[in-house]
Amino acid sequence: xxxxxxxxxxxxxxxxxxxxxxxxxxxxxxxxxxxxxxxxxxxxxxxxxxxxxxxxxxxxxxxxxxxxxxxxxxxxxxxxxxxxxxxxxxxxxxxxxxxxxxxxxxxxxxxxxxxxxxxxxxxxxxxxxxxxxxxxxxxxxxxxxxxxxxxxxxxxxxxxxxxxxxxxxxxxxxxxxxxxxxxxxxxxxxxxxxxxxxxxxxxxxxxxxxxxxxxxxxxxxx
Amino acid sequence: xxxxxxxxxxxxxxxxxxxxxxxxxxxxxxxxxxxxxxxxxxxxxxxxxxxxxxxxxxx
Numbered sequence: 001x002x003x004x005x006x007x008x009x010x011x012x013x014x015x016x017x018x019x020x021x022x023x024x025x026x027x028x029x030x031x032x033x034x035x036x037x038x039x040x041x042x043x044x045x046x047x048x049x050x051x052x053x054x055x056x057x058x059x060x061x062x063x064x065x066x067x068x069x070x071x072x073x074x075x076x077x078x079x080x081x082x083x084x085x086x087x088x089x090x091x092x093x094x095x096x097x098x099x100x101x102x103x104x105x106x107x108x109x110x111x112x113x114x115x116x117x118x119x120x121x122x123x124x125x126x127x128x129x130x131x132x133x134x135x136x137x138x139x140x141x142x143x144x145x146x147x148x149x150x151x152x153x154x155x156x157x158x159x160x161x162x163x164x165x166x167x168x169x170x171x172x173x174x175x176x177x178x179x180x181x182x183x184x185x186x187x188x189x190x191x192x193x194x195x196x197x198x199x200x201x202x203x204x205x206x207x208x209x210x211x212x213x214x215x216x217x218x219x220x221x222x
Numbered sequence: 223x224x225x226x227x228x229x230x231x232x233x234x235x236x237x238x239x240x241x242x243x244x245x246x247x248x249x250x251x252x253x254x255x256x257x258x259x260x261x262x263x264x265x266x267x268x269x270x271x272x273x274x275x276x277x278x279x280x281x
Contacts, residue, residue, distance in 0.1 A: 052229045059233070063240055106281060113277045117270055124266050134255030135263060140245035144238065151234040154227050167274075174270045178263060213274065218281045 012187060020126070020184050022192035026079065027199055033080055034087030034200075041091020042098070054089025058082045062197060075193040083200055093208070097215060106218055110211040118203055121174055125181035132182035135175055142172045163216055166209035173202040173209075 041050060061082045069075040097103040125132065146168055153161045180198045183189040255263075 048226060049229075052226065052233065056229075056233055059237065102281070109277055109281055113273070117273065120269070121266055128262070130259075130262050132259075132263065134253045134259055137249040137252030140241070140248040144241065144245050147234055147238045147241070151231060151238070154231045154234070170270065170274060171267055174267055175263065178266065210274065210277070214277060214281050217278045 015190070016185060016187055019190060019192055019195070023184060023195040023199065026076070026192060026196040030079055030083035030196060030200055031203070034083045034090075034204075037084045037087035038090040038094060041088045042094050044091070045095060046088070046091045048092045051089045051092050054085045058085040058089070061085070066193070066197065070191055070193045079193055079196055082197060086200075086204055090208075093211070097211065100215070100218075102218060106211065106214050110207055110214055113210050114203055114207040117170075117174060117206060118177060118199075121177040122181050125178050126185060129185050130182060131186050132179045133186070133188065135179045139172060139175050139179060142168065142175075146172065159216070163213060166212045169205050169209040170213075173205045176202045 058081075061078055065078050066075065066082070069078050094107060097107055100106065146165060149161065150165055153165065177199065180189075180195060180202070184195055189195055
């Protein structure tokens with residue numbers, strides 16, 4: 001191997017490491033910020049519509065503003081706005097769970113469980129360095145099926161379907177963590193702002209779904 | 223029907239409409255995985271299922 005090839009490989013490894021470091025640093029800061037806004041939302045006892053409005057606002061930012069700002073420093077502000085809004089939207093859900101006798105324990109278990117799932121899957125993808133790009137089509141198909149099922153269940157209101165949807169969401173988001181981490185490791189994605197939002201959305205969805213599953217089973221036992 | 227349901231339905235519909243072209247493109251362009259590749263995915267996902275069951279038993 002000649003010297004140019006060696007220096008190209010080491011430059012690519014350096015940029016991958018930088019991307020991973022920046023992504024995880026921004027992700028941890030946004031999670032902290034999200035926790036702060038969620039606490040504020042619980043403290044102000046925000047009404048249930050807050051969840052819908054905050055998520056709607058965050059989705060609009062992801063679709064309309066993030067693609068234009070992701071390559072500039074303004075993108076950082078947009079990421080904090082997105083994650084702050086989503087954290088704030090969590091408030092009414094957390095308030096509902098906190099009203100249960102073991103609500104605090106359920107939230108703590110869902111939070112810890114989400115952290116363990118994320119850390120384990122990220123470590124797996126980072127250490128094996130496998131290319132999970134083949135999962136893209138499968139994950140997006142699953143995502144579309146789940147969105148349609150969730151839309152139908154708004155009108156059907158069947159608790160069993162709701163539980164199945166939550167379980168599948170956890171599987172899909174776990175798949176997205178593997179897929180996104182492998183995109184970082186293999187250099188398919190080079191923007192840490194996009195990666196942070198993508199991983200944050202996976203974490204957010206796992207937390208909400210896990211909370212719903214734990215709440216349903218704990219509720220049945222009580 | 224309350225307006226929370228209508229709002230949620232509209233948001234999900236918006237997500238489906240927005241994600242559909244990207245989903246179609248990804249379904250077309252995704253490389254095919256071998257059985258070895260899928261095994262490397264199924265094992266950690268089964269571990270996640272096991273972990274969730276453990277959490278459910280704990281609460």
